[in-house]
Amino acid sequence: MIQKNAELAIIAKGLAKTYDKDIEALKSLDLEMRKGEVFTILGPNGAGKTTFLRILCTQLMPSKGDATILGDSVVNDPVKVRENIAMVPQDAMAYSNYSPWDYAYTFCLLRGMDKQKAKRKAEEAIRSMLMWEMKDRPAQTMSGGEKRRGLIAATIASDAPVMMLDEPTSGLDAIGRRNVWSVLRNKAAGGDTIVLTTHMMDEAEMVSDRLAIINKGELITVGTTAEIKKKVPFKYRVIAPEDAVDQSSYSDVTKIGDRLVVYLENHEEAIQLVSKMLKKGVNAEASPVTLEDAFVHLVGGDIYEIGEKPDSKQGANR
């Protein structure tokens, strides 16, 4: 039994999911999300993000453990949970003959709103997604990104206090993404809780109050972007051509084709390396580490091996 907590929207305790007897998609995950925050779940492909969201939105039963949404258990009270949540699934497809208006208005009616409120909420949401001009176009006449925005509009119209969005902005252009970020931030400022997944680190950094990184069904870390960046043992990075850097002098180096990313603990070291490069007449750039650097370090991604060419000694250097 999970204790109620007035500050928290979601509490997951010991959540596990095993598919087909031996695929352990989630292994005893504990995670808490506060009311009114945008919380992002990061993790490599197959980490268990979608499995986690599907359990939270009662599409999937956990094999072990439980989670509560605003105090209701996804295992024992799924019907009550559903009253408070709305979800944009990762692979959601719009019905081909439904327009954004059909979707948003019907969702609102299905959630029990009267017609007047449903119209108002549908209009607000469709306008917020910059889709009013195409509100009556059937999905089959819309582009991929437009369809996605239509589905997000329907979810926003639902007025659910907890919204879950699985890679909501995949396929959206830069303006569409920023608009979604803005809508989600405003929702959270109004007290709603937003849980999303993304593979885009700039998005995670821009939109989240806090993030969790999961890998192979386990929690790696949780915190603000700044807190997560502090969990790696370097603060700066320098990108330089591979053949210009003496790799043995540096302990954290990632190879990306014929380039190296050298990770350094402080600014002086970064400046020193850039000056060395400039003296050699090669271009090098120093910058603070990004969330992506921290993510790759924390999930143990070995780009060096993936990017290694069999004939790299001959072919990769310029």
Ligand SMILES: Nc1ncnc2c1ncn2[C@@H]1O[C@H](COP(=O)(O)OP(=O)(O)OP(=O)(O)O)[C@@H](O)[C@H]1O
């Ligand atoms: N229905 C299923 N049956 C069997 N295995 C599954 C099923 N759904 C997911 N899996 C497996 O469970 C693991 C977690 O999958 P999940 O979809 O939760 O990952 P994800 O973090 O959302 O990945 P992605 O970033 O690619 O969307 C993967 O190993 C996947 O192959």
Ligand SMILES: [Mg+2]
């Ligand atoms: Mg997924």
